Amino acid sequence: MKRKGSYSVSRRQFLAAAGVAALAGSVRGLADTDSGPELRDPSDGLRRPNIFLAIADDQSWPHAGAYGDDAVRTPAFDRIARRGVLFNHAFCPASQCSPSRASLLTGRNIWQLEEAGTQASLFPAKFDVYTELLERHGYHVGYTGKPWAPGNWRQAGRKKNPAGTEYNRHHLKPPTSQISPCDYSANFADFLQARPPDTPFCFWFGCHEPHRDYEQGSGVRAGKSPDTLSVPPYYPDNDIVREDLTDYRLEIEWFDRHLGQMLRQLQSCGELDNTLIVVTSDNGMPFPRAKATLYETGARVPLAVQWQARIPGGRVVNDLVSFIDLAPTFLEAAGLPSQPEMTGRSLLAILTSDASGWVDPSREAVVLGKERHNHARADNLGYPTRAIRTSKHLYIHNLKPDRWPMGDPPGYYCHTRMTNPTKEFILAKQRDPDVRQFYEITYAKRPAEELYDIELDPDCLHNLAADPDHAALLAQLRSRLEAILKEQGDPRMGEYGDIFESYPYFGGMNPGLGGFAERGQYNPQFRPPRRSDP
């Protein structure tokens, strides 16, 4: 076996992590010839792997070619899925940018992250992140595009963004007025050039797309057809919505194009084989009943993982996995000890097996949650909610059902003030009898409990919580969720759950909502009493 580079992982650790499956993966990788030049001999595998995370901003499952969506072209994602493992049931713990990214970085759920469990707040320095743990163990760590954001890490006592050192120097002329000018792949080249010799790297490609705004009509102007996509049943099927969904897909394609360029860069510098590549999205699409909800389009995200030197490819895995599993996976792959404060469990055993389908029987449920998103209600209140998603059902507990789920009318600013034609159409026509049903399911108030049969009702349209035939199941999922939350120390299960409402918000404040609206300040009304208080 040829070897090169530094060998920081012991042979024992390597064998434990990879097993005989590694060889099978290498052979399959070399046999796959769809990407040009022959890959280099991966038998130098005792080096610590590079860790490469590509994270889109607001892309739902199943909006990628590998999942069967013919209306979006994602050749780079699809290639990773073919050469690695495609996860069918991957979930972000919170359907929001910064809490979801904080969970990914720490391996903890949002109710275990204090301020960082809410959108655009602080990221307390006491929470270890995998990037810094790898950096302390000799990794070269950096990011391009969108890191942990939005939020304030400086005021929380951190010296740099939790995603690593910034590489955002290069810009290009983007194909639309609303796509970021960040030249992600040129910045990745910068990062690779800055790497000391024989040093493994950990890179975060945080694409700004397909987050809103979109240049309206850009998808059609780029040659995409709005006629082939399927419109979710909770939106009216009309030209406005189809155009919006087409513009969204164009931005997914921009993400994929840069991903493809970075894979070629990895290949040309000889690092493709020994890089653990993870491609996903921080939360679902920025549309009604998707982002900032715990329904399938909000919390279920694409996930494909490739590590040519170790992972047998060409597999589809149905286990339910969460972002909190990624940090433990990265640490184990790098040969670092597991961190007891991380709640997630490493996926490495699944990845290095040669199994498909449901691989680990214990992975049959994930828990999800959400606290405040944007400034969208009086007193800057959130819409706290928790959920458990099993292989068959989704149970959602809305903790404050008296509040408006997507923000107070008339603005419903949970989805910010950005241009959102689908939202604007539904709100403008909400009294129209043909549109009312869509308003009811996207913006109206929700009951305290929701229960959906995902196999029969993947769009989560038929709430079974009040159905007597499902009463036993409802009670079972309710108590199971509560037990997990209590075990994980969720403040919402205790006396001072409203502490989440006190956390500062550093995003834009919306005028006219009333009550507390101080940007970046704690709301004293919801701070729990100090221990010394009577």
Ligand SMILES: [Ca+2]
């Ligand atoms: Ca996002």
